[in-house]
Amino acid sequence: MSSNNIRYKGTSYRGAAAIVPNNANNLADPVSAIHAGGAGTIHLVTAAGDEVTFTVQAGEILPVATCKVFATGTSASSLVGLK
Secondary structure, eight states, X not given: XXXXXXXXXXXXXXXXXXXOOOSSOOOSSOBSEEEEEXXXXXXXXXXXXXXXXXXXXXXXXXXXXXXXXXXXXXXXXXXXXXX
């Protein structure tokens, strides 16, 4: 699956998987959004290739198509990728 084909799906997703932030590797499968269980920051690479850091609240869904989440710069916890 090409990460360029991912679109924000609002409230409907086809799957979910835990995200373990990693400085070296991309996500096994790109995600359409990220649910943050705990507040903090999420340092990521978007499907378009942009590197950015977002601040999120506990329970927030970040509607950003993502292919990588960095360990460095990510303090939010219990991240779940929504597909």
